[in-house]
Structure formats: structure tokens, C-alpha cells
Amino acid sequence: MMREARWAPRRAVVIVKVVLSAFLLPGCYDIREVDDMNLVLALGIDETRDHHVSVTAEFVNPASTPSSSDGGSSSSGSRQPVIVRQETGISIEDAIGKFEREIPHSVYLAQNMLVLFGETYARNGIDRALDYFERDRAFRRNQLFLVTPDSVTDVLSASVDPEPLNALGIRELVEQSSTELRFVQSEQQHVMEEYLSPSQAPVMALIGLNQSGHPVLQGVAIFRADHMVDTLSVDEMQGLGWLLGRTRQVALRMPCTGAGDGTGTTIRILGSKTRFYARPDRGNLSVHLHVDARAEIEQLCPHEKLDDVKLKQLNIMASSEIERSMRNALLKLQEDDVDVCQFGKRIFLQSPDYWRKVSPTWLSSFPKISVECRANVQIVRANLSLNTPESTVSRSGKTTAEVAQ
Template structure:
């Protein structure tokens, strides 16, 4: 009898307990946000104040089939811009501009305008780091000029520019020509108060180019690094994920050799002698000789292989040394993790020099040691 009563009353109890999500939002009431650009509004700013221009790229999925626009009368994307004194308030204002609720969980990329980068990016990005829908893996880039212009490009093969830029970042990251930075990394750097290198993006009418990086000191832009310099930076900090090195033949010979990186690693070692601090960087790489057009170097000859390894070694050593020296003299900003390495390996020394590191870094001697091994031979000409 007792069991029979439970069987009768259980469905009634479940009606009160399982009532679904009280704050649910139907899919039809949402619109996907795939890209975001944040710029300043300099003409409307008063002294000591900052006003943001925030652009989001929203997509209408029903107009796309297999990534191709299907309705000529309806654009698949819409770039919506609003201005506000805070990024958080700007995101709220979009709900008064769009007839559906913006959904940020599919956000692919955040592009920051150059003017905002010069003034500082931390204040603008904190609301995004705290946003419950925005993933920490969202890519972040610094635009040359206005960030909004990057979202407005019309790529040839991809109707949604935010997806195009995101895929460009994923597919080109192995070239080592630009840093790979997302919101989570920036959050860590903000808390550690460390300097950073953020990828640079350039916009044209039909394409975007990811190349080089923006040097950020205390969250503010202080200069650009070229794509070759970014690659040498990656060799120092151990972030080479592949790519190819092309060097010219020895003097008196025409042509070039192309070397594809298979394995790369680096070690930064602080050298402390009394009160003198220096660093030794050891770089090792193994790879494949993909091409050799030098007339005086035989691809299958052991001595010629040694000469090609020497050419590659000199190229890397000179490039790394030149890049470090340029950053020390022109930007005086440690983006090579020297301070972090010193604090971990020599904590007592670091405590003594921590407050003076900004002044010490530009004059710290750096020794570079490179070892290159051609493990295999590919195509020959």
C-alpha cells in the first residue's frame, strides 16, 4: 500500500521539482557574435577621459549553408558599432541595437585598435575576462590603424571575416612570424605585470595579414616588431613550432638553401658573477634540408652539409643577437623572459635587482650559442 501511494504521488512531486530553466533563452532569440573590435573615440574624449568604440560582428546562420551565403537579399554578417565610456556598458547597449540577444560563446577574435593600444589595453579587456560567455581561448590581436577596419574586410573564400582571421591565425602559427596570444595569456600577463608581444594584423579590402607583433610595456604599445624579429624572439623563448629558414649561399655562389625545422629548443641561463649579471642562450635545432640551389655545395656531401649547417647557425646567431640588441637599445623592455628566468634560478640575486631591473636590462650582456643539425635531406635541384 505504501509503495502504491508513492507511485501515485511521485509524478506530482516531479512537476514541482523539475520545472526546467527559469532563465533560459531560446536559440531563436539569440544571435551569434564571432568577432569584436575595440577602438578609442579621440574626437569626443575630454582630457583625462576615455571613450570606447566597440564593434561586434554578428552572424545570421540561416543565410549560410556550408559557409556560403545563400540569400542574395540578406547579408550573412552585420558589423554593429556603439560607443560608451566603458566596454561593459557598450556590450549592454548592443541589446538596444539588435533585435536579438548577442551570444558571445562563439567569439573567435578580438581586434584592438592601434590608438587604444597606445593608451593601454588592460582596462578595456578586464570586462571581457569577467564575461561569463567569452572563452579565455579567444584570440587577441593589435591592428595597424582602426580595429574596426579589420572586421570590415571582405575575404574572397570566406564570407565571415572573423572566421577568416581566426583560421588564418590557426593555419599560419607554424610560420613563427607572429606571436600566438589569447585572452587567458593576457590575463596571466596582467596579473604578473609582465611585458608582452601581441600579434599585429593589417587589413586590406580583400585580405588580412598577420605578421609581426606589438611590443607592450605595462599594457601599453611602445613599438612594432617585424615578422623576422618575432621569429628570432620565438627562438629565444622556445616558442618555435616549425617553419622554414632560407639563407643565401656562401659569398661567390648564387642561390639559397631552405631548411625546415623539425625540432627546436632553447635554454636561457643566467650567469651571476659577484654583482655582474649576464645571460647565455643555448639554441638547438634539428630539421630537413628541403632545397639547395648553391652550385658549390653538394647536397649529399658530408663537408657541404657541415658548411650549410654553419650558414644556418650564423644566420640564427646573428639574427637573435641583433633582435635582442635592438629591443635593449630602442625599447628597453624585457620581452625575452630574462627577469622570470633570473627570479626562478637565482631568487636571492633577483630580490636585490628587482626594483632596478628596468635600468639594468638594456645593458645586460647576452651570449648566444646555436647548434644546427641537418638530420635528413629532402628535394634537391
């Protein structure tokens, strides 16, 4: 009994100590109110002429965001919802440190959504940037890595109406395109996966300004390790999509065989699957790619009727278009000596022993690989109408344009 009586206050002291230390050890020292921080939505990284790093940051301007208590009136006036500031330093962290010294409120990087590399910086190698972004715990791994051929500051300052915040708008643009070709969404974790894969060829979305000064997706930038090598246009991106086997809802436009108004036939590939076969053939590697795709007709050439013959013809034309697109993209990649189509990674997954043999000379042997591309498109539906309106109403066989004349 006495022992219990002595033990009770001792236990209470221990409990109080544990509870107090549980609360005091983490401490409130890192408290940072939301209105005491500069929210960074995008970072632009480029190289100056004296080989320093210029960092452009896009900060949220709380006074002018549409949700501020002032209402949306101020945002439509002279004040912009974002503030773009630029600093130069010998490294990224040095330049970001200057923001802390020159702008009131601390820089908050955890909500950064975009990292926009200038083309010059990307061509000279982004390894220092990758090291910084991988090491710093503040950044989310789903931030987009992008490349721009234009000025980084101009892109981050450009209007992306109706989205008031530039970074959100650019991210939306990229995400919209990624519904067709998933590799366009070059998030940090995906870029790093590709960079560290046997192929060592990451891809980043290429954002530029159009003639009216609005950001648009211009294609993708392809990297050999950390150096940007070349760019692929939007059309060439499709070919890369077939090579990688990651496509959804891609539209194929094909010219009309006979009379037409120039718009051609449009086939939408609902989904595709690419099979990869690699086989060593007398010292050289032979690769066979086979694309199976399902499609629907979006638009027929004027005056065309859809029958068995036409359907087979469209299937063949779509297959040929895909094969042509794949060969063009592959040709460019082999010329650039960049394994963006991830052949190395796929060979490693199929045969790790063989990969170990060829990996030391992979960069030199990749351009010599003979690749056979085959596609098989099956049109599964013609959508709501079977034939074109012209072919349905015209008995003479003339097109509407000819009838009008």
C-alpha cells in the same frame, strides 16, 4: 506496520517536493532560443578622439551563411554572411549595452573568437578591457587578443575568402602562423599568463590589411604591462621565437656564397630547444642562451653540391643566422625596455630569491643585461635529392642561367 503506513505517504511527499524543486529552482527563465540571439564572432575595441571606447561587433547573419536553408545563393549575392555594427560608450560594457537597445535579438557573447584592439587603444592601455574580459563569465578564455594598426571596422569587414566568416578566417590565419611560432596564438589565457608573470610583457598578434584589403599577419605587438610599446615584424618574430624557445618548422633563408639566382638556400628548422642560463656577474646579470636545432634542406643554391664540407658550412650558416636573428630581436626589446623574451620569468623560476632582489629595478636593469646567444644547428636530412639538378647535369660548372646565355 502502522508507522510504515504513515511513513509511506510522507516519504512520497518528500520525494515529490525534492523532484519538483530540483526542476523548478533552476527554472526555464534563462531559456534563449538559438534564433533569438545575435551571435557575436568578433569584437573590435578602439578609442575615439574624445577618449570614449568604440566597440565594433561582428554578428553572424543567419540569412546569408552558407548553411542556411536558403542555400548558399544569398551569401554570394549582396547580403554578407556577417553584419558589422559599431557603438560608442564610456566603457566597453556601455557600448555593448547599446547593441542590446539598437539591434533586434539579444547579443550573445559566449561564442566570441576574436578581440581586436585598435593600436591607439592598445598604446593607451588595455587594463580596463582585460578586467572586463576576465570578469565577464560569458566569454571563453580561448578567444584571440589581436592588435591592428588599421581601422578595427575595416579589418572586421574585410573579406577573408574562401572562409565566409571574417572572424573564423582571421583566427585561421593566426593559427596557421602559430604552428611555427606558438606565441603568435595570443589567446586570452596566454596573454593573461604573460601579463601576470614576473616579466609582465604580453604579446599579441598584429593583424593588418594588405594592399588588396585582405587581413594579413604583420607581426606581433609587444606590451609592457598593459601598454603596447612596439611591434615586431615577421622576420623579427623569428628572433623572438629563438629567444623564447618555442619554434617548429621555421624556414631560414640564407644568401648563396657564390653564383646564385637570388633565391638562396632555404633550411627548415624542424624543431628547436633553447636553454637559458643566468648568472650574476659583479652586480650585473649575465645571460647565456643556447639553441639546439635539427634541420633539413629545402632548397640549395643553384649548382651547389652537398658534401661534408658544404654540410658543415650550412650548419654554421644556419647557426649564425639564428644567432643574428636573436641578437637583432633582443636589441630591439632592450631598446624598448620590454622583457617579452621572458627573462624575468625564467630567472624567477630558476632563483626566486634572486628575482625578489632584482624585481624592483628589473625594468631599468633589463636593457643592461649582457646576453650571449649561441646556436647549434644540425642538418639531419637533405630530403629526397642530395644535390641540385643543375650540379647533377652540368659538367662545365656553369649555372643554368649562364648556359642559357
